[in-house]
Amino acid sequence: MENKLRIMSGMRPTGKLHLGHYLGVLKNWVNLQDEYECYFSIADWHALTTKYNQTSDMRQNVQDVLLDWLCAGVDCEKSVIYLQSLVPQTASLHIYLSMITPQNWVERDPTLKDLAKIMKDKQENMSNLSYGLFGYPVLMTADILTFNAHLVPVGIDQVAHVELSRDIARRFNNIYGVNYFIEPKPKLTQVPLLKGLDGNKMGKSFNNDIKLSDTSEITQKKVMTGITDRNRIRKDDKGNPDNCEVIYDYWKIFGSNEDLAMVCDGCKNATMGCAECKKRLAQKINDQLAPLREKRIELESDMKKVDEILHDGSKKAQIKAQEVLDGAIDVIKMYK
Ligand code: SF4
Numbered sequence: 001m002e003n004k005l006r007i008m009s010g011m012r013p014t015g016k017l018h019l020g021h022y023l024g025v026l027k028n029w030v031n032l033q034d035e036y037e038c039y040f041s042i043a044d045w046h047a048l049t050t051k052y053n054q055t056s057d058m059r060q061n062v063q064d065v066l067l068d069w070l071c072a073g074v075d076c077e078k079s080v081i082y083l084q085s086l087v088p089q090t091a092s093l094h095i096y097l098s099m100i101t102p103q104n105w106v107e108r109d110p111t112l113k114d115l116a117k118i119m120k121d122k123q124e125n126m127s128n129l130s131y132g133l134f135g136y137p138v139l140m141t142a143d144i145l146t147f148n149a150h151l152v153p154v155g156i157d158q159v160a161h162v163e164l165s166r167d168i169a170r171r172f173n174n175i176y177g178v179n180y181f182i183e184p185k186p187k188l189t190q191v192p193l194l195k196g197l198d199g200n201k202m203g204k205s206f207n208n209d210i211k212l213s214d215t216s217e218i219t220q221k222k223v224m225t226g227i228t229d230r231n232r233i234r235k236d237d238k239g240n241p242d243n244c245e246v247i248y249d250y251w252k253i254f255g256s257n258e259d260l261a262m263v264c265d266g267c268k269n270a271t272m273g274c275a276e277c278k279k280r281l282a283q284k285i286n287d288q289l290a291p292l293r294e295k296r297i298e299l300e301s302d303m304k305k306v307d308e309i310l311h312d313g314s315k316k317a318q319i320k321a322q323e324v325l326d327g328a329i330d331v332i333k334m335y336k
Pocket residue numbers: 228229232239240241244247248263266267268272273274275277278
């Protein structure tokens with residue numbers, strides 16, 4: 001592991017993950033594991049920044065996310081899988097980084113700006129935003145710098161967060177006249193964007209997602225609700241896959257070239273109805289999720305072991321985090 005570049009990434013414990021998480025994040029992480037030294041965090045402190053008063057499901061949500069990661073192939077033998085709050089070195093580093101980060105750097109964070117706008121539109125009191133939430137861009141920086149990570153796999157919409165981390169790392173180095181923190185770079189990956197079955201953004205709260213933990217029957221039921229070519233009312237109407245708002249997009253992700261040719265032919269010539277098309281698609285998705293479901297059965301039979309994976313990973317993360325924190329403390333010349 002020593003000579004590999006380090007990667008750090010994380011996810012809030014929002015509960016059971018859906019296909020969008022799988023295709024957009026987890027598959028990418030699984031691919032990165034062999035080439036990089038990876039640290040993957042379940043970011044429970046970040047969950048508190050907005051849900052500090054809704055913690056009753058926190059432990060369950062952590063477990064659900066962990067199970068989904070493991071089922072998807074995130075491997076504790078190859079990567080360090082940890083819980084953010086079990087690595088307190090991150091909190092210590094967060095304090096030191098908070099001291100050197102100008103307030104206006106934090107205020108320019110796009111997510112905070114969006115939140116502030118939403119609250120203003122809803123005429124909510126800005127004082128409902130907590131001190132912890134304002135500090136979350138610095139906490140995110142601490143997550144990355146705690147491992148002196150070289151790369152952060154992100155989508156294009158999160159590049160600004162990594163930019164801030166680079167700025168803070170550079171500022172630390174400049175203030176103390178060292179070259180201690182690596183300036184982390186975003187690692188952009190092209191991932192397919194999966195819409196929700198109703199054509200909107202896929203999300204748990206919109207009830208339009210397919211969860212990795214859904215059974216094959218539930219998956220089929222959900223796929224049957226997917227939006228199609230709205231002009232194709234009856235089976236003998238000829239359809240157009242290009243106007244099929246959701247189902248054909250799913251085919252493009254889950255089907256082979258032969259499948260796409262079969263669907264186009266059946267749709268354009270009205271030899272295959274939308275119900276049949278969706279059933280076949282559901283079968284494709286279920287086939288691809290079958291290994292994950294098998295793995296879930298195995299893992300759920302021993303949840304103690306699953307819990308140990310998180311604790312063992314967090315201990316491993318602490319070792320690297322302590323090393324980096326000790327170095328930072330030396331640089332700042334804090335008392336030891
Ligand atoms: S047959 Fe398939 S591709 Fe064509 S409109 Fe129906 S669901 Fe969409």
